[in-house]
Amino acid sequence: MAPPGGERISKGLDAIRAKSKWFAENNEVHKAEITGPYPHDDRFAVHFTFDMTNKPSGQRRTMDEIGLFTVVNGQITREEFFYPTG
Numbered sequence: 001m002a003p004p005g006g007e008r009i010s011k012g013l014d015a016i017r018a019k020s021k022w023f024a025e026n027n028e029v030h031k032a033e034i035t036g037p038y039p040h041d042d043r044f045a046v047h048f049t050f051d052m053t054n055k056p057s058g059q060r061r062t063m064d065e066i067g068l069f070t071v072v073n074g075q076i077t078r079e080e081f082f083y084p085t086g
């Protein structure tokens with residue numbers, strides 16, 4: 001799923017920074033819980049839970065996601081995020 005006005009896949013450091021900036025500008029995080037990392041070969045997963053308020057709508061919610069990161073030559077080259085669909 002892509003953020004509003006954004007792309008589903010972010011390529012390059014500038015795109016990842018822009019996505020992070022968008023998230024910070026549009027959400028107020030009240031609490032964050034992060035567990036992991038859970039490594040496996042050239043990838044690792046991290047579980048994120050955020051209690052946050054969307055600034056444009058004022059709606060407070062809990063966001064639960066799994067981040068899967070791929071590492072090549074010691075650098076993260078791909079990040080994927082998975083969300084509950086129910």
